[in-house]
Amino acid sequence: MVDVIKNTQMHCTYGCKTSKAVQPNVAGKMISKAKRPLLIVGSQVLKDEELLKRTIEIAKKADLPVAATGHSISGMVDSGVNAKYINVHSLATYLCDPNWKGLDGEGQYDTVIMLGHIKYYVNQVLSGLKSFSNLKTISIERFYIQNATMSFGNITPEVHVEALDELIENL
Amino acid sequence: MSELTTGSFSIDDLENVQITINNIVGAIEKEAESSDVEMGPTVKPGVSSLRDWDHNVLDRYNAVYTPMCDQCCYCTFGPCDLSGNKEGACGIDLAGHNAREFMLRVITGAAAHSGHGRHLLHHLIGLYGKDHPLDVGATNIIAPNVQLVTGVQPKTLGDLDDVLSYVEEQITQLLAAVHMGQEGAAIDFESKALHGGMIDHVGMEISDIAQISCLEFPKADEEPPLADIGMGCIDSSKPTLIVIGHNVAAITDIIDYMDEKGLNETMELGGLCCTALDMTRYKAEDRTAPQAKIVGTLAKELKTIRSGIPDVIVVDEQCIRADVLEEASRLMIPVITTNDKVMYGLKDRSNDDIEDIIEDLTTGKEKGALMFDYEKLGELAPRLTIMMSEIRKQKGIKALPEEGDLKAIADTCVHCGACEVACPDSLPISEAFTRLSEGDLTKFEWIHDKCIACGRCEYACPKDIDVVDVIEKCSQSLISEEVGKVRAGRGPISDPEIREEGVNLVLGTTPGIVALVGCSNYPDGTKDLYTIADEMLRRNYIVVVSGCSAMDLGMYKNEDGLTLYEQYPSRFRSGGLMNTGSCVSNSHITGAVIKVAAIFAQKNISGNYEEIADYTLNRVGAVGVAWGAYSQKAASIGTGCNRLGVPVILGPHGSKYRRALISKPYEEDKWNVFDARDGSEMKIPAAPDYLLTTAETVEEMMPMLAKSCIRPSDNNMGRMIKLTHYIELTQKYLGVMPDDWHKFVRTETDLPLAKREDLLKILEAEHGWEIDWKRKKILSGPAMKSDVSAQPTNLKRLCKEA
Ligand code: SF4
Ligand code: SF4
Ligand code: SF4
Numbered sequence: 001m002v003d004v005i006k007n008t009q010m011h012c013t014y015g016c017k018t019s020k021a022v023q024p025n026v027a028g029k030m031i032s033k034a035k036r037p038l039l040i041v042g043s044q045v046l047k048d049e050e051l052l053k054r055t056i057e058i059a060k061k062a063d064l065p066v067a068a069t070g071h072s073i074s075g076m077v078d079s080g081v082n083a084k085y086i087n088v089h090s091l092a093t094y095l096c097d098p099n100w101k102g103l104d105g106e107g108q109y110d111t112v113i114m115l116g117h118i119k120y121y122v123n124q125v126l127s128g129l130k131s132f133s134n135l136k137t138i139s140i141e142r143f144y145i146q147n148a149t150m151s152f153g154n155i156t157p158e159v160h161v162e163a164l165d166e167l168i169e170n171l
Numbered sequence: 172m173s174e175l176t177t178g179s180f181s182i183d184d185l186e187n188v189q190i191t192i193n194n195i196v197g198a199i200e201k202e203a204e205s206s207d208v209e210m211g212p213t214v215k216p217g218v219s220s221l222r223d224w225d226h227n228v229l230d231r232y233n234a235v236y237t238p239m240c241d242q243c244c245y246c247t248f249g250p251c252d253l254s255g256n257k258e259g260a261c262g263i264d265l266a267g268h269n270a271r272e273f274m275l276r277v278i279t280g281a282a283a284h285s286g287h288g289r290h291l292l293h294h295l296i297g298l299y300g301k302d303h304p305l306d307v308g309a310t311n312i313i314a315p316n317v318q319l320v321t322g323v324q325p326k327t328l329g330d331l332d333d334v335l336s337y338v339e340e341q342i343t344q345l346l347a348a349v350h351m352g353q354e355g356a357a358i359d360f361e362s363k364a365l366h367g368g369m370i371d372h373v374g375m376e377i378s379d380i381a382q383i384s385c386l387e388f389p390k391a392d393e394e395p396p397l398a399d400i401g402m403g404c405i406d407s408s409k410p411t412l413i414v415i416g417h418n419v420a421a422i423t424d425i426i427d428y429m430d431e432k433g434l435n436e437t438m439e440l441g442g443l444c445c446t447a448l449d450m451t452r453y454k455a456e457d458r459t460a461p462q463a464k465i466v467g468t469l470a471k472e473l474k475t476i477r478s479g480i481p482d483v484i485v486v487d488e489q490c491i492r493a494d495v496l497e498e499a500s501r502l503m504i505p506v507i508t509t510n511d512k513v514m515y516g517l518k519d520r521s522n523d524d525i526e527d528i529i530e531d532l533t534t535g536k537e538k539g540a541l542m543f544d545y546e547k548l549g550e551l552a553p554r555l556t557i558m559m560s561e562i563r564k565q566k567g568i569k570a571l572p573e574e575g576d577l578k579a580i581a582d583t584c585v586h587c588g589a590c591e592v593a594c595p596d597s598l599p600i601s602e603a604f605t606r607l608s609e610g611d612l613t614k615f616e617w618i619h620d621k622c623i624a625c626g627r628c629e630y631a632c633p634k635d636i637d638v639v640d641v642i643e644k645c646s647q648s649l650i651s652e653e654v655g656k657v658r659a660g661r662g663p664i665s666d667p668e669i670r671e672e673g674v675n676l677v678l679g680t681t682p683g684i685v686a687l688v689g690c691s692n693y694p695d696g697t698k699d700l701y702t703i704a705d706e707m708l709r710r711n712y713i714v715v716v717s718g719c720s721a722m723d724l725g726m727y728k729n730e731d732g733l734t735l736y737e738q739y740p741s742r743f744r745s746g747g748l749m750n751t752g753s754c755v756s757n758s759h760i761t762g763a764v765i766k767v768a769a770i771f772a773q774k775n776i777s778g779n780y781e782e783i784a785d786y787t788l789n790r791v792g793a794v795g796v797a798w799g800a801y802s803q804k805a806a807s808i809g810t811g812c813n814r815l816g817v818p819v820i821l822g823p824h825g826s827k828y829r830r831a832l833i834s835k836p837y838e839e840d841k842w843n844v845f846d847a848r849d850g851s852e853m854k855i856p857a858a859p860d861y862l863l864t865t866a867e868t869v870e871e872m873m874p875m876l877a878k879s880c881i882r883p884s885d886n887n888m889g890r891m892i893k894l895t896h897y898i899e900l901t902q903k904y905l906g907v908m909p910d911d912w913h914k915f916v917r918t919e920t921d922l923p924l925a926k927r928e929d930l931l932k933i934l935e936a937e938h939g940w941e942i943d944w945k946r947k948k949i950l951s952g953p954a955m956k957s958d959v960s961a962q963p964t965n966l967k968r969l970c971k972e973a
Contacts (some may be wrong), residue, residue, distance in 0.1 A: 009589070009592055010592070011592050011627075013240075013592050013597075014238070014239060014240055014241065015238075015240035015241035015242040015254065016242055016252045017241055017252045017254045017255075037295065042867060043867050043870070044869045048784070066881050069871075070866075070867030070868045070870070070871045071868050071870035071871050071904055071905050071906075073829060073866075073905050073906065073907055074870070074904070074905055074906035074907075077267070077906045084910065085905055085909075085910070086863065086905065087835060087865075087866065087867075087871065088867060089235070089826065089831055089864050089865045090833055090864065091235070091862070092235075092837060093233070093235045093624070093831075093833045094837075097755075097835065098672070101837065102505070107506060111333055115865075116696065117794055118597075118823050118867065119597050120824070120826075121593060121823040121824075121826055121865070122868060123462070124237045124239075124826035124827060124829070125237060125826060127237045127238050127239070127241075127829075128236060128237040128238075130254070130255075131236070131240070131241060131253075131254065131255060131256055131265050132236065132256055132265075132266070143592075143597070154588065154592055156588075156609075161434070
């Protein structure tokens with residue numbers, strides 16, 4: 001089992017509330033159990049083929065709808081995942097609104113999973129969700145993201161891929 | 172007495188008495204009242220005068236908070252834990268506290284610009300007198316922002332003085348609201364932030380038109396000269412004087428002295444940040460190429476100092492690093508400060524003899540000097556530079572590590588990754604060191620373009636490696652080729668240009684204005700800016716730039732070795748690329764928008780803010796981009812654009828401003844305006860769908876730009892052009908069709924001609940619209956009516972029936 005919760009060092013702190021470090025198998029099980037999950041995929045997945053491959057696998061295996069932020073959608077065209085482009089700042093705004101009907105018109109989400117985002121950007125966007133929504137946010141990035149509900153610690157790209165594989169096994 | 176204005180008069184019966192009136196309270200208001208210019212309802216608005224307009228706009232564009240910290244540490248009740256939007260001991264909640272902080276950020280920026288303006292104005296009035304006329308080129312509206320906000324049409328430096336007092340009063344009132352235990356509503360802090368942003372543009376305008384009028388800057392010049400830019404454009408074999416900051420006041424004396432003494436070939440004068448841009452505007456009215464060179468942006472400050480190339484550094488104010496003195500003195504580079512906002516703990520030598528100061532600095536007795544006497548500075552700085560060059564050479568001052576030492580340094584890295592956690596852009600430093608150990612410099616070269624030289628990696632490194640020095644050393648050959656061209660700031664847009672282009676903008680046949688402004692905290696290096704400008708210019712958007720963005724844009728060349736400045740005309744027209752100038756020249760961008768309303772649409776602008784903002788929001792397809800925004804000044808500039816109805820997109824770092832203004836397109840009832848012809852309600856498209864937001868990547872931003880230029884008043888040709896760009900840019904950069912394009916279609920003639928038939932099929936098949944295929948006409952489906960003579964407005968009072 002790969003241990004991803006050792007290094008939770010931060011480049012700067014966001015105050016009182018910090019996310020709980022989570023292991024891949026636990027994260028995998030939580031994603032599977034979520035009632036209305038949404039996988040939010042950032043543009044950084046395009047910089048690493050292995051990462052993009054795992055992203056698509058996660059979406060498919062757990063049958064997760066994907067909110068493709070930045071220009072990540074260009075990596076998912078014809079991949080068979082149910083992905084829609086949306087700006088992440090707008091998305092986070094809608095996620096705080098109980099009246100939003102979701103990307104598919106079926107209603108608000110209960111859990112969002114973050115993968116492939118710029119570290120400081122996602123932390124910032126999640127700070128809005130942490131303060132102004134009741135959403136559960138699971139970060140499976142390769143950095144410790146303080147503003148998520150749960151997050152991996154700081155890990156190397158290699159360990160990240162291993163961790164994602166383990167998460168996929170547990171979906 | 173009330174008849175008196177500024178000036179002097181003599182009293183006949185008393186001999187030898189002269190009374191000088193410097194200012195009469197209310198004089199300017201009197202003058203405004205007595206002029207025959209029609210005045211709008213908000214002449215010199217106070218903090219709450221435009222509140223209704225703000226609340227109206229904020230109802231559609233909601234404030235979105237992403238706090239950097241969920242505590243408040245403002246007072247001795249606290250620190251209070253506000254997480255989960257809890258209230259603190261004083262009763263403020265996290266949203267309110269964040270709004271308060273955002274407002275503070277905005278007025279800090281506004282104070283930086285108007286403080287700069289105040290200093291400059293004092294200086295210029297001292298030199299030229301209060302009656303010195305303002306001259307900014309071919310325009311009847313010398314100061315559109317000033318006139319719009321205050322109703323004043325300034326004609327002299329002295330007139331600006333009065334307006335600046337108003338600016339200062341507003342900033343003080345806003346700052347007072349930050350005090351704990353009063354304002355509690357986030358939305359009213361937002362309104363105050365918008366007020367601060369508006370005031371900022373007035374302050375910026377005052378600064379720039381004062382210097383344009385006095386310092387022989389280009390005046391609405393359509394062909395300002397080209398200046399050299401880049402770390403590679405300095406001939407480091409010559410004595411080198413580097414100036415850093417935003418306030419060119421002191422530097423003009425240096426330039427004059429160098430001219431007088433024929434030193435332009437003997438030594439190099441280079442600048443970083445906006446003073447550099449303004450040095451190239453100084454005496455550029457005659458279009459001779461400037462002698463002064465632009466080294467680059469804030470991101471090059473630490474790198475330039477660490478290179479050891481400067482022999483003397485002069486700083487003025489604003490975007491200068493706080494550690495300039497410390498960094499420079501390590502390399503025996505004396506630092507001269509010239510402004511009371513930045514003194515670095517140095518001794519005030521303004522009244523000392525130049526020879527004594529030179530003695531103290533050349534011997535290293537003092538690390539630098541504070542100098543308020545600019546004439547003295549003019550002589551001191553060049554002379555000192557020439558002497559220090561020799562002394563530093565003799566001492567063999569060593570700056571960057573030797574090439575031979577690089578491997579040894581690389582080998583000390585233990586690959587702990589602390590630097591990467593600290594790096595704002597998570598640059599792969601550890602991997603670059605692994606490669607460097609193997610003798611491969613290319614990864615550090617790659618990092619060089621992305622690195623903003625903040626130095627955080629060095630502070631984090633447990634092995635005390637000077638990472639910035641290593642990046643720079645590895646990139647030496649790259650840096651020597653960093654040479655480009657940038658147009659000296661042209662100043663305002665002229666009236667004839669507006670007259671000609673206004674109609675295209677308002678009808679939408681020129682797809683929009685894209686203003687690239689802001690600093691150098693780019694997410695993925697400087698080239699992004701070039702990519703944006705290149706794409707939008709090819710598509711015939713008007714591109715306006717200023718400040719650090721204007722500089723970085725000049726760093727890239729096409730296959731023929733030409734920069735964009737050399738390829739596109741500096742004219743306000745479709746496919747024109749204009750550098751307005753330094754940071755304070757951003758006021759000419761909002762100024763141009765105001766002029767479109769005044770000159771093209773014949774609107775009264777004096778004290779008529781709401782109506783002009785409403786006009787802009789509904790009719791002028793302009794969008795601001797601050798891709799590398801980093802400072803409070805960028806927050807105030809952007810917020811001023813927002814209040815005027817211009818949306819702004821920031822790069823991902825811009826999320827750290829902690830507040831955005833984003834609408835919810837699915838809230839259908841929010842997307843209505845009145846038709847001013849009869850007061851009836853009109854449905855409008857959800858574009859722009861934000862007033863301030865962030866984009867993750869340039870690829871994402873491209874289609875956002877096109878969509879942000881769509882306005883309710885577009886005619887069919889205009890809508891077709893804008894939709895074509897929106898669809899094409901989405902396909903090109905995201906690889907898909909936008910999923911909301913159909914929401915902007917009112918009638919078949921709105922559809923891009925080349926794709927019309929295919930799009931009609933999609934409308935029928937996927938959205939259930941009825942199409943008459945014989946005539947290729949849409950029979951039903953669109954949510955909006957097509958009526959190009961409608962007059963969309965958000966202001967009920969402007970409607971005929973109202
Ligand atoms: S200002 Fe209010 S929230 Fe902030 S520390 Fe004081 S009591 Fe707490
Ligand atoms: S100096 Fe450059 S590499 Fe170092 S932390 Fe700052 S941006 Fe990153
Ligand atoms: S912090 Fe220093 S030792 Fe650690 S990886 Fe970075 S450069 Fe190497």
